[in-house]
Amino acid sequence: MQETHIAQPPKAHWYDGLTPTHWRVLRGSFLGWIFDGFEALALVVVLAPMLKSVLTPAQAQSTPVYAGVIIGITLLGWGVGGMVGGILADYVGRKRMMLWSVFLYALFSGLTAFSNTFVVLCSLRFLTGLAMGSEWSTGVALVSETWPEHARAKGAGILQSGFGWGTLLAAVVWYALASTQPLGTETWRLMFIVGALPAFFVLYLRRGLNESAKWQQAVKEKRWNATSDDRPRPVSGAGKEDKRPFTLTQLFTEREALRRTLLTTLLSIVATTGWWAISSWLPTFTVSLAKGTGALDAAAWESRISIIYTAGAIVAYLASGFIVDAIGRRAFLCMTFVGALITTIITYHYTATLSGMLIIAPINGFFTLGCAYAWMAIYPCELFTPTVRSTAISFVFNAARLIAWVFPIISGSMIKAFGGVAHAALIMSSCYVLGIVIPWFLPETRGKGMPE
The missing domain is CATH 1.20.1250.20 (MFS general substrate transporter like domains)
Known part of the structure; x- marks a missing residue:
């Protein structure tokens, strides 16, 4: 296969x-x-x-x-x-x-x-x-x-x-x-x-x-392998090999599937951890910046900055398919996390005015929300076969959520422990270093069809 x-x-x-x-x-x-x-x-x-x-x-x-x-x-x-x-x-x-x-x-x-x-x-x-x-x-x-x-x-x-x-x-x-x-x-x-x-x-x-014809055909032909790199199994005949394995188990028992699952899930955790800290603390940081510079409508900046941050992400979503096809999957991921790390440092360490925040926030949103999530809709699908594809991409995407759900509960303690919102965001953004390195241990899939 x-x-x-x-x-x-x-x-x-x-x-x-x-x-x-x-x-x-x-x-x-x-x-x-x-x-x-x-x-x-x-x-x-x-x-x-x-x-x-x-x-x-x-x-x-x-x-x-x-x-x-x-x-x-x-x-x-x-x-x-x-x-x-x-x-x-x-x-x-x-x-x-x-x-x-x-x-x-x-x-x-x-x-x-x-x-x-x-x-x-x-x-x-x-x-x-x-x-x-x-x-x-x-x-x-x-x-x-x-x-x-x-x-x-x-x-x-x-x-x-x-x-x-x-x-x-x-x-x-x-x-x-x-x-x-x-x-x-x-x-x-x-x-x-x-x-x-x-x-x-x-x-x-x-x-x-x-319904997806590719999924239907794969199930009909009993193509149970999680990736095309794992040893093929017979598609006919009786016995255990003819019985469909549990899809989630396959991700952790087939060698190549396990490697791809762990690496892409780690990338997802990096993206979610960084995004959660940056996006949830950005409005608070901007309001404090507005108050510190004497803005009359300081509270209004909470919604303003959220909107322009999201606008930057939407531009990234729409552009991501074109960029990833032009430079490849691994280069896109590396670029994403380099951009996320640099723009986060600029946002929380070097931005001291509201005009500066208006410029950097959408650029930060482009990388930390837009590009950081766009790859999940493109790349994991190209790593797994139709009979496990939905299981694989949902695990990659949602495993991070199962970790991130505790962050809002401990948010206040984290800010206090790290010495303020800016310090907390900068420390959390250090996880992007992993995102820069990990993609190069995954296969490049540009120009190839999805595994069948």
Whole structure:
């Protein structure tokens, strides 16, 4: 079993040869990923009024603790849901998991609006996370297995940008709701209803999508190997070798699969650890910078800097497919983490004015959020075969979430221990050094088809 090298005639445009079916698959996956972005920011922007509504007077005395818990619980749900959903997608199909994912997301997100206690809120946030967790891996697997080779990386980059557009949408919706306050102090509840209702429209769109033919064929032919570099197994005959192994186990029992899984997961942890520290502490750092320079509207800089940071990431998402095809996967990863390290040092150590922050924040977002996550939608798909692909990419993506969910809970202690937000962010960004080195121990896949 070898990787498929695809010789194709030159294309005048990268989108030449794409059919309405290709765009329909991308649209359905893209819109679903928007909800993840919307949910991620919606929870953050409504956190203060939401906790004020559901916490008892005694609980309100420790609001920062409860804020960390609710964010951590949501991340944990995303991690667990992504892991389970990714595995199931390799058994029941990408389309079926996508349909269930968006339906359950709409249901539990909508129910969040009716939370009346902290326990109920935590339960619904965890269930919403479980539902949304498999959204990314199933969408990425379906696009990668249906789009032609010459356009696949570009399509994956466009898909990944859905998260950024979702966060911007949440920022705009919350700005409108907060300005008008239609439900007074309970207006936060509308954010979850607004996020849930469009999901039913996407559910309708996805009913018309076709299942991945590559996945179906691989299952039919019983091609169970996790990578093309592992020793082939017979595809016919009786006995143990004809029985399908558990996909998650394969990632750790087949030698080449284990190496690729561990290295890409470590890269994912590096990206998530750096992004979490930089993005979550950037608004606080900017507000303190605004106060220190005497800005009249210091508090307003929290949302402003978040928006331009995300705008930089969206540019990276859209450009990533073109860059990665031009310079290769390993060089792209190395460039990403070099850029993330340098721009983070500039952001937290050398930036002393708001005008300077307006310049560096989107560049930092380009590397630490945009490029640092775009590769996950492109590269891991090229390292694993169809029968384990969804399991592999969901493990790589969500293993980091299963580690990162504790960070919001211990955030305050970390800042205190490291001597302030700036020092904490700089120390956490040192993990990017690993990201610069690790890619060179992985195979280069540019110009090759995905392993079959």
